[in-house]
Amino acid sequence: MSGLRLFNTKDDVTEVVSRLAEVEADVQGLVEAHMETLLGVRFLASEYTTGPVHGGRIDSLGLDENGSPVIVEYKRGVDAGVINQGLFYLSWLVDHRAEFEHLVRDRLGATAASQVLWSGPRLICLAGDFTRYDVHAVREHRRSIDLVRYRFFGSELVGLETVASVSGGVPVAxxxxxxxxxxxxxxxxxxxxxxxxxxxxxxxxxxxxxxxxxxxxxxxxxxxxxxxxxxxxxxxxxxxxxxxxxxxxxxxxxxxxxxxxxxxxxxxxxxxxxxxxxxxxxxxxxxxxxxxxx
The missing domain is CATH 3.90.1150 (Aspartate Aminotransferase, domain 1)
Structure with missing residues (x-):
C-alpha cells in the first residue's frame, strides 16, 4: 500500500507481506459484513439489480453517517472501468430515489428513510490499486467519489488507504x-x-x-x-x-x-x-x- 511495510515484532522482527484477495468476492464479503466499521456506512443490500431496462447489478448499497446514499464497487486488482461503472450506477440511483428510500425504510426504518440526504450521493470504489489516471478522473467529476486501496496482511489483517476523495459539486474557494x-x-x-x-x-x-x-x-x-x-x-x-x-x-x-x-x-x-x-x-x-x- 503506497510503500507501507508492516512488521511483526512479537518474537523477532519479520515482515508481514501484503497480498491481494484470491477473488473479488472475498473483499466484498468482508466489507459487507463489517461495512459500518470499515467505511462508516450502514449496509443495505448486496448485488442489487437495477432492472431489465438498465441491466446492471450494484455490488453494495448503503447509507452513510450523514444519510447520504452510498454505492460501493469492488475490484480485486486494478480495473480501469471501475469508476465509469460506478458512475453508471450512481446516475441510476439518483433517478430512482423512491426505490432507494423504500429499501432504506425496509432495512433501517421510516426515520432513516425520511432523512436520506440526496445532495451528495457517494460512490466508493474499493480496489487493489488505482492508476494516476483514475485519480485525475475523479477530480474532473462533479460527484462524491472515494478511491480506496485495500491490502490483506497475513491471515488476520486488512489495510484500507484512501487514495483520493472528492466531494460533489463545483469546488468552492x-x-x-x-x-x-x-x-x-x-x-x-x-x-x-x-x-x-x-x-x-x-x-x-x-x-x-x-x-x-x-x-x-x-x-x-x-x-x-x-x-x-x-x-x-x-x-x-x-x-x-x-x-x-x-x-x-x-x-x-x-x-x-x-x-x-x-x-x-x-x-x-x-x-x-x-x-x-x-x-x-x-x-x-x-x-x-x-x-x-x-
Whole structure:
C-alpha cells in the first residue's frame, strides 16, 4: 500500500507481506459484513439489480453517517472501468430515489428513510490499486467519489488507504467557504461567526480530501468517514463532536466532555466546547487525532 511495510515484532522482527484477495468476492464479503466499521456506512443490500431496462447489478448499497446514499464497487486488482461503472450506477440511483428510500425504510426504518440526504450521493470504489489516471478522473467529476486501496496482511489483517476523495459539486474557494459559514449561522454578534469560520478553516486544512457535508442540525467533515461534526453556534460557544475515545483524553471541564451514550446532533463521542480562538488552537491536536483515525 503506497510503500507501507508492516512488521511483526512479537518474537523477532519479520515482515508481514501484503497480498491481494484470491477473488473479488472475498473483499466484498468482508466489507459487507463489517461495512459500518470499515467505511462508516450502514449496509443495505448486496448485488442489487437495477432492472431489465438498465441491466446492471450494484455490488453494495448503503447509507452513510450523514444519510447520504452510498454505492460501493469492488475490484480485486486494478480495473480501469471501475469508476465509469460506478458512475453508471450512481446516475441510476439518483433517478430512482423512491426505490432507494423504500429499501432504506425496509432495512433501517421510516426515520432513516425520511432523512436520506440526496445532495451528495457517494460512490466508493474499493480496489487493489488505482492508476494516476483514475485519480485525475475523479477530480474532473462533479460527484462524491472515494478511491480506496485495500491490502490483506497475513491471515488476520486488512489495510484500507484512501487514495483520493472528492466531494460533489463545483469546488468552492476558501474565502467563499468562510462566507458560506458566516451566512449559514444566525447568531447575535460577529465573534461567534468568526469563531465558526476559524473552526471551518482548521478542519478543512487538516489535509487533502476533507469533504464537508451540510445537514440541517450540523455540518460534518469527513474523509472516508466523519471525523468531526460542528453544530450551529450557540450564543457563547461552538460545539464540535470528534471521533476520539474520551478515555484517551484528559477531560477538562468546560472544554471537553464524554458524550458517549448521550444523544446529540452529528457523530462522535468527544464533545469539544469552543468559546475563543485560543480554544480552537487548544483543540487542534484533538482535531488531528480524529482526522488520522477517519
Amino acid at each position: 476558501r474565502r467563499a467557504r468562510r462566507q458560506a459559514v458566516a451566512q449559514a449561522v444566525n447568531v447575535q454578534g460577529m465573534p461567534m461567526m468568526e469563531l465558526a469560520s476559524a473552526v471551518d478553516e482548521a478542519l478543512l486544512g487538516l489535509g487533502d480530501g476533507v469533504n464537508r457535508v451540510e445537514r440541517k442540525t450540523y455540518r460534518a467533515y469527513q474523509r472516508l468517514r466523519n471525523f468531526a461534526c460542528v453544530c450551529p453556534p450557540q450564543r457563547t460557544k461552538v460545539l464540535v463532536y470528534l471521533k476520539v475515545d474520551p478515555e484517551d483524553v484528559d477531560l477538562v471541564p468546560g472544554f471537553t466532555r464524554d458524550v458517549s451514550g448521550l444523544g446529540h446532533h452529528g457523530t462522535g463521542d468527544l464533545e469539544v466546547q469552543l468559546r475563543t480562538p485560543k480554544d480552537v488552537e487548544r483543540a487542534r491536536d484533538l482535531f488531528r487525532a480524529s482526522y488520522a483515525a477517519a
